[in-house]
Each structure stands twice: as C-alpha cells, then as structure tokens.
Amino acid sequence: MRRLTVLGSCGAWPEAGRACSGFLVEYDGYRVVLDLGFGTLPRLLEHCPDGAVDAVVITHEHSDHCVDLNGLFRVRYFGGLTDRISLYCTPGVLTRVGGLEPEGTLDEVFDIHELPGSYEVGPFRLDAVPLPHFVPNAGVRMSTSDYVLAYTGDTVPDPALAELGAEADLFIVDATRHVPPPAGTRRGVLAATEAGEWAARARAKTLMLSHFWPGIDRAESVRLAGESFTGEVLAAEEGLTVELRRR
Template sequence: MLLTILGGCGAWPEAGQACSGYLVEHDGFRLLVDLGYATVPRLLERVTADQVDAVFISHGHPDHCADLSPLLRARTLRDDPPAPLPVYSLPGALDAVLALDRPGMLSDAYVLHEFTAGSRLDIGPFRAQTRLLPHSVPNAGIRLTAGERVLAYTGDTGPSPDVVDLARGADLLLAEATYVDRVPEDSRRHLTSARQAGRQAMDAGARHLLLTHLQPGTDATAAQAAARAGYDGEVGIATSGLVFDLS
C-alpha cells in the first residue's frame, strides 16, 4: 500500500501547498481520500483524471471536498469521458460541492455511494471500516486494509476513544492535528492537537504517526515534538509530495 500526500493544510492552503488530500494505491487501484482546496493540480502531476478509480470523502467541509468539482470536470469535459467515478460519502455531505455546476452537467461523471458511519465497505482491493468521529459536522474516519497493511485516517475529529479503536495496530495513523498543544475552548470537542494525536497513536499501538491538517502558520517541528511527548514511534508531517510506503 502506497500513500501520497497531495496536501495537508487545515482550513485553507498555504502558499505552494494544498488542503487535505491523499492518494492511496494498491495493486494498481487508485483511491483518493479527501479532495480539499488545491489538491487536484497536485494529483494531475502524478496521474490523469481518468486514472482515479474511486473517491472517499470524510466530511463535507470544503477543505476536504472542494476539489471533487474540478476532478469531475476533468473527467467529463472531454471527447472520451471515462466510466462514472465511484464516490463514497456520508449522506448529504457532498450536496453543496455537487451543486456548483448547472443541474445535470456532471451527473454522468460519478456514482454517489452514501453510507452510514460504522459501515464496512469494499472499495477495489481495500477493505474499509468507517467510524463516526466527533466534529462540527458528521465526519467518518476510515480504516483501510489491503495486502496485510492498515492505514487509519481520522478526517477531522475531537479526541475520542473511537480514534484509538479505529487505529488499533495500524501500520500508519494519519491524524488530524490542527493545533500543537492547546486547542481553543470552542473547538475542543471538534479538533485535535498534535500532543493528543501522539497519545492516541500510542494507545492504539500504531507503528507510525503522520500529522495532518496543521493550521497554516503552525510550527511543524513543534508539532512533531508535542506528538513525540506521548508516542515513541516515528512521527512525520503530511506535506504535499510526501510518499509513504506502508510495506
């Protein structure tokens, strides 16, 4: 299983970067997990739009799904459009982004598979377990298993024992860590710090931890240090272009 970071900024993309977007590949199958602002240009540096096999969106905030629109445009506004793209999301999460174009313009470009958090999904070679994690809108964390390797991804979430369950024994936990240490009081139920992510990775027994969704301007070195305070494994930062081989 191969993970390529298309972007890892929280809220909006810093100069030269992109928001949450992750390309996960196994046995020639390409799954996109989230497609936030500015991720499609980075995707198209690696593969063509028609080479994407499926998309999974954790929740409906635009820094996680806005670039689904240009991806679908790139697939349908051509002389030889590919087969409709399977798109997996929670009910209603993509209503806004799919309504950006005139009615019917993109209807042949995708097949929407809405699921209930907690469902198990088969997406190509991936066995996917989803879990509802606490955020300001419904958010589905996902555990992907293929080739005896496990990748767990939180989407955006407040601290929760469900994160630990989702990441139990994972080869890699890709964890939202918007803040280094102190999460503002009005966001404590909905977002996580790097320090909390480190503790959760430790409790889960995850082999590696990759921090993502850092707020623009965050000191990445400080975030890594905060995560390492409670976790004795390898800690990295999700930045555009990073490739992680789970094997």
C-alpha cells in the first residue's frame, strides 16, 4: 500500500469536526506521520492502533503542528510499548512538547533527529530545508526511486520553495488565506494564489492545499491556486486519501 491520508487540514485551531495539520504516509508497510496538530491523534489511531508508526516528522513548534505529539508520547509511554519511533523535528518542538509532560521525557519513546538535515528514513530519503516563518520551520522533501512528496509546513514566499517541490509528484503547500496581505504586513504564511504560483515554478505534478484558516471557502482557494497552476489542485480534507503513484 502506498498512500497519503489527511489527518488534519486546518491552521491555527481546528474547525468543528476537523483537525489541524497532519498527514499519514504509508509506503510498502512503512508509516511516517507529517505533523501532529490539534485533533490529529484520534484520527491517527484509527489507522495505527497504539500509535504504531515508524517515524514522525514535525516541521515546527507551533501547537497546530505539534501538540498531539504529546498524545502519541502518552500512548506509547503509559501504554508500556517499547518499540521506539524515529522523530525528526526542529529543536523548538522538543522544548514545546516536552514541557507539557510532568512525567517521562520524549527521548524515552523517540529516537530524536534534528531538522533541517538529510536522513535515510525507511524507503525515503528525507531532505529538510529551512523556510521562513515566525519560528524555525523545515520544509520536507521525501523521495524514493519512483516518487517524490514535498511539504512546506508554514512559510512565506521564498526561492527555496521551487527547489523543495521540484518535479514533486505531490506538493503539499500552506494556503492559509485566499490572497496575500498588503505589502509591509508582518506575515508567516502563504496564500492560495501564492501556493499555485510556487507549485507552478516547481513544476509539481499535483498540488494539495492545506493549513486553511478556519471558516475559509476552500473551493475558492482551489480556484485561486488554479489560476497559476495548471495541474490537479486538491484541497486537504480530513480522511482524504491519495495514492502515491506517478501520474
């Protein structure tokens, strides 16, 4: 089985019935989670009882991307489960999530590796590069001999996006708002129009928009991204699955 399942698609906080950023990648029996924001753990456990995943990748320390890592820690630690999980994350994640737990430490459950960096992760080569945000954020590129998946986490426009998503079969891009804010506004996220532009520059094959501001019109986000990107545009929706195959 080679598929990606959307665990959560909201930015900032989850809408009712939804969750914040999170994706489960399953590739020939190897399971990787990308981000674990609010509400993603119960959805992960539907697919992976006891949190039985091989690796977790957390792009940055904001709670809408990492807070349910604490829940996964509790499942493993208090459940007495001894198989260790590889954790790849920016340093701030360890401080943020570790501070939630009065008993036990993350390194008792996880084998911890720092992002950005490059690693061999099961069948994938993981290349994580810094992208600008309010806190250190790592864009993630996961590649095999016949598939490339890229994910921005949260970012603003940056030349590194074109390299991160270059020729990706699936490029998951932050599309928090419909359009960019006025020039000079302090910002840390992309708009749907920009997601389409950068996916086009990267020559990605399929674009998935995610990290939607609660209440936003997602169909309009897809339409706006499609003004620049001529390939398939998907809106991340909880429970959506995408086969990881060349198109």
